[in-house]
Amino acid sequence: MEIVKENRNISASPHVRDKMTTDKIMYIVFAALLPAMVFGVYNFGVHALLVVIVTTASAVLWEALIEKLLHKPITIKDGSAAVTGLLLALNLPPMIPLWIGILGSAFAIIVVKQLFGGLGQNFMNPALGARCFLLLSFTGPMTYFIYDGVTGATPLAELKAGQTVDTMSMLIGTIRGTIGETSVIAIMIGAIILLLTGVIDLRIPGTYIVTFVIFVTLFGGHGFDPQYITAHLCGGGLMLGAWFMATDYVTSPITKKGQYVYGACLGILTGLFRLFGGSAEGVSYAIIISNLLVPLIEKVTLPKPFGKGGEK
Structure with a gap:
C-alpha cells in the first residue's frame, strides 16, 4: 500500500473563517481617516496636504525598502504602511518641516x-x-501650532492654564492643533464608518472615554462641569486616539474583559497626564504605556478552560 505524505497545518480549534481580511480592514481604516484628513487640509492649507502626502508615501516606501533589504515578501499592498503613515501625518503640526515627517x-x-x-x-x-x-527629538517644531496665520497655544493648553475656551470651535475644529485631531465631527464620521463595518466595537473607545470623564469629574477641580468635560474631550488627540489608535488589533487585548481593563487604563493614564503632568496632552503616552501592559492584561483576563487543570 502506497503511503501519501502531505504537509498539513494543524492548529487549535475553533477554526474561524471570516470575509474580513487584513487588507480590507486596512483599506476601511484608511477611508475612515479621510474625513479628518480632508478637514485638516481645509483647515490648515497646502502645507498640511504636503505633510500628509510626504509622510504617507514615505512610510510605504520605507516598508518596501526594508523588506527588500531583509529579503522578506513586499507587503505594501496590504495597506498597513499607508495607514501608519497617514495616522502619523494626522498627529503632526500642520507646518512641520517635511523631512521630520519622513x-x-x-x-x-x-x-x-x-x-x-x-x-x-x-x-x-x-x-x-x-x-x-x-x-x-524635535520638541520645538512638534509643539509649534498655527491657525489662520496666528501662532499660539492649543485650546487644551489654554484650558490647563485656567483660561476659557470656545468648545463649539473645538467641536467643529477651527482651532490650533495637529492636522487630524481638531475636528471631532470629522473624527466621529470616521468612527461611525469603523463601527458600521464591524472593524471596531465600543468596548475600548467607550470604556476609555467614560473612564476619562469620571477621572476628570473627580480630580479636575470643576466637578461635573459639562463645558469643562466637553473641552477636554474635544481638545487634543483624545478622540482620534480613542477611535483609531487605541483600537489597533495588534496592540490591544483580544479578550473582552481585557478590552474593558485596557480602556480603563487609557482613561486613567490620560487623566493623570493631563491634570497632573507638565504637558496639556497625554493621549500618546497613555496609549503606548497601555500597549506595554497588554500582555499582562491578557494573562489576567484570559478565560480558564473547563476540564482537567481548568475550571469545574
Whole structure:
C-alpha cells in the first residue's frame, strides 16, 4: 500500500473563517481617516496636504525598502504602511518641516514595526511610537501650532492654564492643533464608518472615554462641569486616539474583559497626564504605556478552560 505524505497545518480549534481580511480592514481604516484628513487640509492649507502626502508615501516606501533589504515578501499592498503613515501625518503640526515627517515614518516602519517582525508583531502602535520619538527629538517644531496665520497655544493648553475656551470651535475644529485631531465631527464620521463595518466595537473607545470623564469629574477641580468635560474631550488627540489608535488589533487585548481593563487604563493614564503632568496632552503616552501592559492584561483576563487543570 502506497503511503501519501502531505504537509498539513494543524492548529487549535475553533477554526474561524471570516470575509474580513487584513487588507480590507486596512483599506476601511484608511477611508475612515479621510474625513479628518480632508478637514485638516481645509483647515490648515497646502502645507498640511504636503505633510500628509510626504509622510504617507514615505512610510510605504520605507516598508518596501526594508523588506527588500531583509529579503522578506513586499507587503505594501496590504495597506498597513499607508495607514501608519497617514495616522502619523494626522498627529503632526500642520507646518512641520517635511523631512521630520519622513524621519518619523522611518522610525515607525523600520524601528517599531519591521525590526520586531512586521505586521502583527509590533509591541506598540507604530504611528504613536514615532510621534513620541519626534516629540522628544524635535520638541520645538512638534509643539509649534498655527491657525489662520496666528501662532499660539492649543485650546487644551489654554484650558490647563485656567483660561476659557470656545468648545463649539473645538467641536467643529477651527482651532490650533495637529492636522487630524481638531475636528471631532470629522473624527466621529470616521468612527461611525469603523463601527458600521464591524472593524471596531465600543468596548475600548467607550470604556476609555467614560473612564476619562469620571477621572476628570473627580480630580479636575470643576466637578461635573459639562463645558469643562466637553473641552477636554474635544481638545487634543483624545478622540482620534480613542477611535483609531487605541483600537489597533495588534496592540490591544483580544479578550473582552481585557478590552474593558485596557480602556480603563487609557482613561486613567490620560487623566493623570493631563491634570497632573507638565504637558496639556497625554493621549500618546497613555496609549503606548497601555500597549506595554497588554500582555499582562491578557494573562489576567484570559478565560480558564473547563476540564482537567481548568475550571469545574
